[in-house]
Amino acid sequence: MIELKNVHFSYGEKPVLQNITFSVSSSESVVIMGPSGSGKSTILRLILGLECPQHGEILFDDENIATMKEKHKREIRKAIGMVFQDGALFDSLSVWENVGYYLLEHTRLSDEEIGRKAVEMLGFVGLNADEIIDKLPEHLSGGMQRRVAIGRALLSTNPRVMLYDEPTTGLDPQSAENVCNLIRKLQSEKSISTIVVTHQIADAIGLADRFVVIYAGELVFDGNLEQLRDSDDQRVRDFLAPFKSSFGEVAEKKFVG
Amino acid sequence: MPLLRVFNRWLKNFASETQELFFFSLKMILALFRRPFYIPETMEQLYILGFGSLYLVVLTGIFAGQGFALAFSTELADFGAKNYLGRIIAISIIRELGPVLTALMIAARVASGITAEIGAMKTSNQIDAMIAFGIDPIRKVAVPRFIALILMVPALTIICDFISLLGAWIIAIFISHITSTVYWSAVFERLVFGNLFVGILKPIVFSFIIAFVACYKGFSSEGGTKGVGRATTESVVLSSITILVVNFFITKVVFSLIKGYL
Numbered sequence: 076m077i078e079l080k081n082v083h084f085s086y087g088e089k090p091v092l093q094n095i096t097f098s099v100s101s102s103e104s105v106v107i108m109g110p111s112g113s114g115k116s117t118i119l120r121l122i123l124g125l126e127c128p129q130h131g132e133i134l135f136d137d138e139n140i141a142t143m144k145e146k147h148k149r150e151i152r153k154a155i156g157m158v159f160q161d162g163a164l165f166d167s168l169s170v171w172e173n174v175g176y177y178l179l180e181h182t183r184l185s186d187e188e189i190g191r192k193a194v195e196m197l198g199f200v201g202l203n204a205d206e207i208i209d210k211l212p213e214h215l216s217g218g219m220q221r222r223v224a225i226g227r228a229l230l231s232t233n234p235r236v237m238l239y240d241e242p243t244t245g246l247d248p249q250s251a252e253n254v255c256n257l258i259r260k261l262q263s264e265k266s267i268s269t270i271v272v273t274h275q276i277a278d279a280i281g282l283a284d285r286f287v288v289i290y291a292g293e294l295v296f297d298g299n300l301e302q303l304r305d306s307d308d309q310r311v312r313d314f315l316a317p318f319k320s321s322f323g324e325v326a327e328k329k330f331v332g
Numbered sequence: 333m334p335l336l337r338v339f340n341r342w343l344k345n346f347a348s349e350t351q352e353l354f355f356f357s358l359k360m361i362l363a364l365f366r367r368p369f370y371i372p373e374t375m376e377q378l379y380i381l382g383f384g385s386l387y388l389v390v391l392t393g394i395f396a397g398q399g400f401a402l403a404f405s406t407e408l409a410d411f412g413a414k415n416y417l418g419r420i421i422a423i424s425i426i427r428e429l430g431p432v433l434t435a436l437m438i439a440a441r442v443a444s445g446i447t448a449e450i451g452a453m454k455t456s457n458q459i460d461a462m463i464a465f466g467i468d469p470i471r472k473v474a475v476p477r478f479i480a481l482i483l484m485v486p487a488l489t490i491i492c493d494f495i496s497l498l499g500a501w502i503i504a505i506f507i508s509h510i511t512s513t514v515y516w517s518a519v520f521e522r523l524v525f526g527n528l529f530v531g532i533l534k535p536i537v538f539s540f541i542i543a544f545v546a547c548y549k550g551f552s553s554e555g556g557t558k559g560v561g562r563a564t565t566e567s568v569v570l571s572s573i574t575i576l577v578v579n580f581f582i583t584k585v586v587f588s589l590i591k592g593y594l
């Protein structure tokens with residue numbers, strides 16, 4: 076489905092990613108972890124074709140996004156949903172217009188119908204639609220904005236790939252749980268390939284079929300939970316050290332329960 | 333030679349930016365003719381740019397016309413040529429003052445707005461979000477403003493011309509004491525093809541300049557809020573200067589090409 080092969084990327088002179096290779100098959104869910112600034116968001120931007128790698132290939136259904144024409148990229152992006160790290164809501168549009176953005180742009184549905192779907196979606200992400208539907212994003216709290224952003228990414232006709240950049244950061248535990256359930260539900264029901272960037276180890280364990288750890292622009296780990304727990308790569312251990320207790324706990328729960 | 337190095341770098345930046353601006357402008361022109369067309373966005377911009385700038389253009393026009401007429405009328409009176417006031421006013425307003433003043437006013441009011449808006453969308457990742465939805469931000473954001481400028485700058489220029497002529501007329505009858513008939517017949521005598529052609533060609537060219545510079549500066553702004561501020565200033569300065577320079581060259585070229593019609 077999505078495959079990165081030997082991807083190198085730098086912003087100007089500054090190298091950000093070196094030799095990144097990993098793949099996500101259809102209806103698989105991969106969690107990318109790594110310290111701040113290691114290049115996780117950049118990987119998602121590369122997959123969307125927002126940036127172009129200096130070397131390597133980024134394949135979407137065996138077509139290389141890196142060398143594609145802009146028009147072709149636009150078509151492919153319609154099948155990809157993305158939740159940006161900072162939400163990136165359209166601040167001049169109301170909440171329902173944000174959530175219904177894909178439908179407003181790419182379908183001929185009526186406003187009422189899109190509004191109805193938006194309300195449904197807002198309920199889905201745990202927001203009280205009646206209260207916020209006509210508000211502008213700036214009048215929402217940070218956590219609410221994030222959930223609107225998730226709703227916006229999800230409400231498209233048929234996403235085949237979903238990219239989430241730290242979807243649960245800054246949410247209260249209940250909402251975070253809801254969002255995780257939502258991501259899982261979508262992935263299994265609609266067999267969507269999912270890539271989630273997150274720092275929340277508990278969410279990661281709940282969501283991931285596979286883990287990828289990025290450290291200073293290099294891929295240092297690619298494998299499942301057991302392999303991650305037993306990894307003897309020092310960089311992986313260092314990254315996981317602070318989570319060790321919760322890691323054990325949640326991992327235990329998952330294996331036992 | 334640090335000075336030489338600085339100059340060298342400046343020259344390189346200038347060259348690369350000119351090149352980028354050129355390619356960006358090409359993209360905008362191509363996008364103008366490609367689907368999808370964003371009609372509601374374009375209507376909104378027509379309203380914002382057109383009606384929003386009307387009061388500014390009216391104020392500018394009336395005072396510029398009066399100021400000009402005042403200055404000329406005393407001068408002409410010395411030669412006993414007061415009756416020619418209408419001719420001079422018509423030529424200078426329709427060929428030079430109307431187009432340039434209107435364009436400068438719109439550069440100040442609208443170019444800054446466009447750059448700031450697009451720049452803010454860029455810093456807050458809204459442009460990227462749009463792209464992620466499979467939308468071309470040039471078509472969606474830049475082209476509606478471009479179309480609005482192409483239509484509104486000439487329209488506002490015509491309004492500005494008319495208001496300026498009215499302003500000058502007030503001076504003509506109350507201060508220069510020439511009759512309305514004399515003033516207006518002198519004005520109409522100069523409303524010939526050449527003058528009107530120049531008077532409408534200029535605002536069309538200026539609208540392209542404002543649209544290209546304002547959108548380009550917005551889309552290329554970098555470095556957060558501060559960067560947007562810088563881009564906005566640069567947008568107004570660059571478009572204003574370009575308007576003045578291009579105005580000179582249009583006048584020059586037109587003079588040599590269609591002199592017989594002026």
Ligand SMILES: Nc1ncnc2c1ncn2[C@@H]1O[C@H](COP(=O)(O)OP(=O)(O)OP(=O)(O)O)[C@@H](O)[C@H]1O
Binds near residue numbers: 111115116
């Ligand atoms: N527009 C940009 N221009 C230059 N450098 C950038 C730009 N965006 C990101 N970088 C650099 O690229 C590197 C990777 O950034 P990225 O946003 O991918 O990190 P991240 O892993 O997502 O971090 P975080 O967990 O904090 O979100 C960072 O060192 C950052 O300084």
Ligand SMILES: [Mg+2]
Binds near residue numbers: 160
């Ligand atoms: Mg990030």
